[in-house]
Amino acid sequence: MKIAKDSVVRFHYTVSEVGSEPLETSKDREPLAILIGHGNIIPGLENAMMDKEAGESFGVDVGAAEAYGERRDGLTQRVPKKHFGAQKLSVGQQVVLQTNFGPRAVTIQKIGMSVVDVDLNHPMAGKDLHFDVEVIEVREAKAEELEHGHVHGDGGVEH
Template structure:
C-alpha cells in the first residue's frame, strides 16, 4: 500500500544537522505515525514520502523553505526583564510561551542583560537543512475519525 493522502504511515527516523549531529529520532521500537496530507510533518518530508511503501528506506534532505522556514530577524527582540515577573532565574536556552500577533508562540531566551532579555521567536530549526534517515514500517487507510480531524487518532489501550 502506497503513502497517499488520507492514509496513515508509520516510520522510524533519525534527524541530523549538517555536521551529522543527531537532533531527534523516533523512540526505540516506536515508529512515528502521521496522517499523510494533513500538514502534520514538515512539507519537504511529507512530499518525499508520497508514493512510498512499508519497507522502504530513504534519506531526505529538507531545505529550510520546506522545513521550518528561513530565519526571520524581526522575531529576535529585546523585551524588558519585567516581562518575566515571578521567574527568578532566566538563562539562555530557556523557552517560554508568548503571545504573538498570530496567537501563542514559543520563544527562546538568547541573551540576558540587567534590564532586558533578548528572545528569539524563530523555530530552533529555522534556517537549517534537515537531514532525515527514514524507514517506513506501516501504511494503512485512515479511519473515518482520522479523516475528519486530519491527524492520527490514538486508540485508548
C-alpha cells in the same frame, strides 16, 4: 499500500543538519504516526514520503525553505519575566511559552530585570536537514481522523 494523501503513516526517523551528527531520533520510542496531507510534518519530508510503502527505508535532504523556513531577522519580542514562571533562565536557552495560539518554542536572547527578549524563529529555522526514515506501517485513515486532521490511537492523539 503506497503513501498518499489521507493515509496514516507510522515511521521512525533520525534527523541531523546536513553533514552533521544526528540531532534527534525516534528509534528509542514508539514510531511517529501522522496523517499525510494535513500539515502534520514539514512539507519537504512529507513530499519525500509519497509513494513509499511499509518496510521501505530512505534518506532525504530537506532545504530550510521546505523544513522550518528561512531564519527571519528581527523576529524578536520582549516578554514580561513573569510569563516564564520560576524557571531559571539563561541566554541561548530554548523554552516553550504558552501563547494565545498555543505553545511556542522560543530562544532567550537577553534577560533583564523584569523582561526577557526572545527570538521567535523556530530553533531549526534556516537549517538544511537530513532525514533517515524507516516506514513501519501505512494504512487508510479513519473517517474521524480525516475529520480531526490527525491520527488517533497508537502513536497519535488520544481523545
